[in-house]
Amino acid sequence: MFPGLDPKKMQAVMKQMGISQQDIDASRVTIEKTNGDKIIIENPSVTKIKMQGQETFQVVGSIREETGEVGISEDDIATVMKKTGCTEKQARKTLEKTGDLAEAILELSE
Secondary structure, three states: OOOOOOHHHHHHHHHHOOEEEEEEOOOEEEEEOOOOOEEEEEEEEEEEEEEOOEEEEEEEEEEEEEOOOOOOOHHHHHHHHHHHOOOHHHHHHHHHHHOOHHHHHHHHHO
């Protein structure tokens, strides 16, 4: 950041300015987006920076993205409909909600 300034002096200057920095030991960082997608950062280097009453996080690592779509097969929908007597729409909605065939059947059987 400032060439020629040793790390101890840098820490002292940051402290005088009211800035503190803390490394956080983490194995993975997950960011859940509002649309259901996820950003997963593997083997991250995480630093928490506190400045003027605000806390910010700096995260560096290998990024992987996952979509929030739940894979629902037509066979699962048919099975739920057969076991519970519900409509296709109810079966699909419950499978999307639970993400599990057995859970969907149990929920619709109650």
